[in-house]
Amino acid sequence: MTELPPFQQLIDEHAGVVMGVLRGAVGGSDAEDCFQETFISALRAYPKLHDAGNLRGWLITIAHRKAIDHHRARGRRPLPVAEVKEVAVSDPEPGDGVWALVDGLPPKQRAAVTLRYASDLPHAEIAAALGCSPEAARRSLHEGLKRLRKEMA
């Protein structure tokens, strides 16, 4: 078990990335609220975190939960992300419906899908955030999309 660094260090090193991810996921005007929620949640859970190995990925995963909560709260408001249509091969419900299904995916797949389509991160960045190889990231993304297509069919 790696010793946890002072929480301020996470803020100094990753606040910019988290804010960027949230701007991509919920848009600039709501990113600030989600940013606060993300870091408060992280701070609350931090002392009990067992693995300090990939703190950036951990923060980004929390940010995604907050972005999904946000979208859910906003109901059917469309997402400010063009590529999300790629998921919608079989004409599913817009907005909230897709994200509810995304939220039901296993954690790795869910993170890969949101990182790719809500935050618009390239495969290499997704891999870094998840702490896995780009190959594994691509596989999680692929599996996640396959499952979504099946559930929406």
Add this chain to the structure above:
Amino acid sequence: MRASLNRLAERAANEGLLDVAYTSADSPFGTLLLATTPRGLVRVGLPNQDDEALLAELAARVSPRVLEAAAPLDDARRELDLYFEGKLTEFDLPLDWRLSKDFRRRVLRAIARIPYGQTRSYTEMARSAGNERAVRAAGSACGSNPLPLVVPCHRVLRSGGALGGYGGGLPMKEGLLRLEGVLNA
């Protein structure tokens, strides 16, 4: 981003999630690092000490919820400013003693009672803490003082009057003793 982070620190404090707040403070000897818990001042870092190591130690020994936040340290900074201007001779700050234990803590509590402008020997401090023969242990208690300046270990000298050591370096110890009028300016 600055405003965002200030809001975060404030909210963390309101929700009881700010276990250790720290900030830096100017002094005539260089930049100090001040850290507080909700109980009180817990750590003062001297200019020659490594901030990063000090914060890592707080994360390990107190809580990893360590955030930079100036407001919780306003009183400590104000009192230290006045002290360095020679306008304050006794600190009135709540202290959190948790970083020192047992005999060391007793030595440090005894040091905290040495009046401004006076000095004591390591032997006297060992006696005040209940073990006159533990002079060396009293010396190492001074050396490991987590709250220098506020717990004035610079007022403890060798029995013959020699300066002894100081975590912030001997020139700082001399400077503080000059400020308090113990040594001639």
